[in-house]
Amino acid sequence: MPHLHTAPGDHDATVSFFIVRIDGSEPRLTFHRHLKVQKLMMFGGHIERDETPWAAVLRELVEESGYQPSQVRVLQPIIRVRQLTDAAVHPVPVMSSTACTSTDPSHFHTDLLYALVADEPPAAEPEPGESTDIRLVTRSELDGIPDEEVVEMWRQAGRFILDEILDAWEPVDISTYPRAAPLVDW
Template sequence: MPHLHTRPGDHDATVSLFIVRVDGPEPRLSYHLHRRARKLMMFGGHVEHDETPWAAVRRELVEESGYQPEQVRLLQPVVRIRHLTDAAAHPVPVLSSTACTSADPAHFHTDLLYALVTAEEPAGAPDTGESTDIRLLTRAELDVVPDDEIVEMWREAGRFILDEILPAWEPVAMDEHLSVAPLV
């Protein structure tokens, strides 16, 4: 989706996700070669006008990775609010950040990053026009990716997911966050 806010200094809401494959001898983190940036990044994109951030995560998962929501599990802290009266309790992101994505004119993305786990191959393929250069990296492989081939903040986030989130947070079905209170 194109940027919703295009004036200098504007912020777009974005979501991103890493998929951790746990079907090998050690966990491997998914990255794809971003088509425009030509660097390894996580999956993700803009939150559209008619969707919540969580709906955007589900959409981007299918569009960019080929996975279906039932093939993956969302990592969540054990202690979290699970239900709210008259509101939707969205999943807890691994990271909430704001980054400048272009300097002239200045433009920002305010992002919610989620971590998903799976032990299987995706059921489908990325949508037409999406990157098909998807790489699964172990912690050791992530550390040696040359600096000019990866967005450093996403390397740092990947390390955090593998080192801290994966061993401490529990995997839950993505559908756990579908029970949304009626919004008027």
């Protein structure tokens, strides 16, 4: 599907996520080589016109990683809003950021980054046309990736997830959160 905002100065709304594998001797962060950028970065993509940000995460999860939603949990702060009347509560992102992500210096992506955890390999392969160069890296390996191989802001985000979020936030079943917004007649 074409991007929603393509004019100079526009901001595309995107979601992204790291999957932290916790089934080894130490946590490993999942990176993939982005096909256009040709650097290691997190999974993610654009929020489509008919999606909530959380629905976009679930779609991109299957498309880009091969994981099924039942295989992962989302890390969430212990203190958070868990329910609202007449509104769907979505997971709290690890961070929200805006960056120029193209050769056009006036085009931006405003992104919500999530942290997911898994204790097994993905059930499937990434969908056709998606990157298959997927890497699991430990915290020390993350620091050792050459600068020309990784998008630095995503290395920094990965460090934050491994160093701060992984032990401080709780893993929550993804089915806790709805894909769509409720229909409310105000």
